[in-house]
Structure formats: structure tokens, C-alpha cells
């Protein structure tokens with residue numbers, strides 16, 4: 136197998152170069168794998184993992200049936216945003232009371248029914264703009280890539296098969312969980328907010344809807360929880376959005 140051959144060559148050359156003590160062997164193996172995977176893990180592979188973990192996530196959640204009012208409403212809100220600058224996005228509603236939504240690097244976007252209950256169409260579009268911003272600005276891609284590169288299960292699966300499709304469903308579930316509970320940097324969050332403002336403007340909507348979204352979250356959850364759990368403080372976001380408006 137090509138990957139194993141390369142690993143073997145690296146290990147052999149390290150052993151032959153004589154500076155490897157026997158007890159360091161395990162560390163060398165681990166180091167060799169990380170280097171190789173960093174090289175071979177390309178964008179298509181990250182997106183493929185995202186797709187597989189999204190399937191796993193969908194399997195574990197209650198998806199609103201297509202004929203439900205939730206699914207119909209989200210389909211109406213998203214009918215013009217399934218392709219954005221050539222990138223495909225797919226949307227579904229999870230029947231879940233939480234105020235939340237998330238996006239994955241492959242263009243998977245999921246909205247919780249609790250969010251639909253709490254917000255107007257324009258406000259939902261603002262949340263979607265923010266989430267799409269994380270995808271378009273590669274925040275979610277970078278985060279998933281980093282996660283995969285530090286995942287022992289991912290490294291093991293890649294080392295034996297050279298492919299990422301062999302992660303177990305529980306590992307894929309873990310990848311999906313990280314995407315749902317993504318912790319982005321403060322600057323990523325503020326950038327995604329700005330993206331949302333442009334996104335709304337470009338669609339003839341009121342960019343102030345993004346500000347309203349923060350107020351709805353603040354009223355319902357205070358400074359933490361759901362969409363805002365890992366974000367900068369509401370005050371900071373409100374200030375930044377107000378300046379951009």
C-alpha cells in the first residue's frame with residue numbers, strides 16, 4: 136500500500152540514520168503518521184468526512200418531514216441560497232427545542248425547530264448568513280481539518296487504509312458533535328457576522344436582522360447557550376455589527 140510504503144521508508148531512513156533509540160520508536164511512528172496525513176489530507180477529504188459525519192448526525196436526530204410546516208418554511212427561506220458562488224448548501228430542520236443552527240464544510244446546514252419558532256424569516260436568514268459565512272470563510276473547514284489531524288482514530292484509520300471513509304460511526308458522530316459545538320475564535324465570529332450583513336444586503340433584506348438575532352438570543356439565553364455559546368460577548372458583537380451597519 137502506497138501510504139504504508141511511504142511510512143516504512145520514512146521509518147527506515149530514521150532508523151538507518153541511527154539517531155533513533157529503541158524506546159523512541161513509538162514516538163517516531165506517531166510523528167511520521169502526523170506528517171504524512173498533514174500532507175495528504177486535502178480539502179476534498181475534509182469535505183468527504185464532513186459529509187459522512189453529517190449523514191451520521193442526520194441519522195441520530197429527528198429530521199422534520201418534508202411536509203411539515205418547519206421543513207416547508209425553511210425550504211421557502213433557503214430556496215435562493217442552495218448555490219452560493221458555486222458552492223452547494225443543503226438545509227434540513229432538526230425537531231429540537233434548542234435555539235441553534237450549524238454548518239459544516241461540505242455545505243451541510245441544519246436549523247433546529249426551536250430557532251424557527253423564535254425568529255422571523257429575515258432573522259433566520261441572518262443566522263444562515265452567519266453560518267454560511269463560517270463555511271465560505273473556511274472557518275469550519277480549518278476547524279474540522281485541525282480536529283481530524285489531532286484525532287487518534289482518524290490517524291489510525293488513515294494509516295491502515297489510506298482512506299478516511301473507514302472511520303467508525305461513533306468517530307464520525309464525534310466529528311459532527313465538534314461541528315455542532317464549534318468553537319471559533321472571536322475574530323472568526325465577528326467576520327461571520329460581517330459576512331451575514333453583506334449576505335442580507337445582497338438579498339435585499341435588512342442587515343439589522345443580524346442585530347435582532349443577537350437580541351433574541353440574549354433575551355432567551357443570556358450571554359451563553361446555542362448559537363452564542365462560543366461567541367464573543369453579545370455586547371462586543373452588538374457594537375461591531377452596529378459599527379458595520
Ligand SMILES: [Zn+2]
Nearest residue numbers: 265319324327
Ligand atoms: Zn458563529
